[in-house]
Amino acid sequence: MKEDVFEVRDTVFAVSLETVLAGHENWVYGVHWQPALYKCGELQQPLSLLSASMDKTMILWAPEEVSGVWVEQVRVGEVGGNTLGFYGCQMSPDGSMILAHAFHGALHLWCKDQDKEVRGEWRPGVVISGHFNAVQDLTWDPEGEFILSVGSDQTTRLFTPWRKQDGKLPTWHEISRPQIHGYDMQCLAMVGRFQFVSGADEKVLRVFQAPRNFVENFANISGSSREKLLTSSDSANLPEGASTPALGLSNKAVFQGKILAQLCSSDGSQILSDNQYSWNKPPPEDHLLQNTLWPEVQKLYGHGFEMFCLASDSTRTVVASACKASKAEHAAVLLWSTSSWCQLQTLQCHTLTVTQMAFSPDAQFLLAVSRDRTWSLWRRNLPTAESPEPQFSLHAHTGKDNAIHSRIIWSCDWSPDSKYFVTSSRDKKVIVWGPCRLENTGNSVLPPEIKPCSSVLDVGDAATAVAFCPLLCSAKSYLLAVGLECGRILLYQWSPDQEFMGGQDWIRCAETDTLQSHALAVKRLRWRPKAESETEEESSWVQLASASTDHTVKIFSINKLAL
Known part of the structure; x- marks a missing residue:
């Protein structure tokens, strides 16, 4: 290829095209280099390039050892959902993690399994998440174990502490997105342990009931007793999950046996398998978008x-x-x-x-x-x-x-x-x-x-x-x-x-x-309900949740004895 020669401050540079990396099917919005890693003069990690595209994928490119030709090493991303693709990407210094951010503000993380070879498997990692527009309302469940919030981003989100088995302190994460709507959400109210009513910029109120898949995963992540939760929620009559028909606003209940794999129904909605979506840690963004919906059980007109x-x-x-x-x-x-x-x-x-x-x-x-x-x-x-x-x-x-x-x-x-x-x-x-x-x-x-x-x-x-x-x-x-x-x-x-x-x-x-x-403005304040099993020492600490127009939900721990 012909070189382009130019001079900057008495230094001559020659630039020529090395290769064209063709693999994405939509606009490429972000690229990030990972520098070559040397140790004791030996090359430990070759130069590589990460690219993120609006086609909902990220590709890790690197030259082959023998020919030096740049080829696709890893491709990660999502299929389906209602996201518009990735706007930027970042790679960790050691190349073991790659991160992207999407149009709706969500982070998408993939980690390389250290037990595999260099070209081993990449798995989704746990990230923080939240609303990408004003949070209008929030409420605690009657037991104070999780928070439900609604916002102008047209979603209802559920957050709960993730109690890790390694003994580390629990951290709050989004584990379900019960409602992804076509109108800006305005308000909600709990009407049971796993049931809520929500209102949006429409004339209809909608009532939602948690599916069996959520109750089981909530028990795994929060450390609660699965038997107690399933007993209190009448699990025999609960659907496995929910789906939204194409161009629809109502989440439809999905009933099926455990032997079915993930399928796609004739109307374009997604059917879930509770075997496939069993989690002991917070689910990644693509599963939150598609596989954590709650079925709608009632509409209220008036x-x-x-x-x-x-x-x-x-x-x-x-x-x-x-x-x-x-x-x-x-x-x-x-x-x-x-x-x-x-x-x-x-x-x-x-x-x-x-x-x-x-x-x-x-x-x-x-x-x-x-x-x-x-x-x-x-x-x-x-x-x-x-x-x-x-x-x-x-x-x-x-x-x-x-x-x-x-x-x-x-x-x-x-x-x-x-x-x-x-x-x-x-x-x-x-x-x-x-x-x-x-x-x-x-x-x-x-x-x-x-x-x-x-x-x-x-x-x-x-x-x-x-x-x-x-x-x-x-x-x-x-x-x-x-x-x-x-x-x-x-x-x-x-x-x-x-x-x-x-x-x-x-x-x-x-x-x-x-x-x-x-x-920005505080939209709602809610104190965590008092648990009946709280000790005297625990009761001196109270928690306050706040929702704001600045897109965030914050939880404050307050020692009322120190006030």
């Missing part, structure tokens, strides 16, 4: 606009839902029965979007806050022969004449004893309200006056999330976490017995620093 918030009570019998609204007729809260999935009731009070809802821990009250700057409190009525299903009636609410908040109320939560509830707003105010205990006098129930029980706490920025800790602090004070629009999280102790004139009832305990804080 709202006129996009879903915005969800809540479920502690008994897991009632789900409340609300959608975006600019008129009172659309701002109603709908109640659903989790046993029949029938609509129980329509609660009308607000004039604009209900931004968040929360049931009291004793399941006797439902609290709703709204863009109209007010809150409403609904009381559960005693069941009767005519209406055995739960029914709620308006117990108290604020209006224009007695509303303290002057901007949108973004968040609300209940104290663990169900005596008080807290609201936080864009006006930078956090307020505790109560008392909310009912007093039975014969056949009547006297509702006490609901009024502010705390001084107005100014947190200095829009308060977008708030949550009561399920455990009391010392001196019978409550611990609250407040999330701000700037990304910081503040911890306060609030004492109802203290005189709240002048703000003496609030004590600022801690706050996240620059490295710990989110980069």
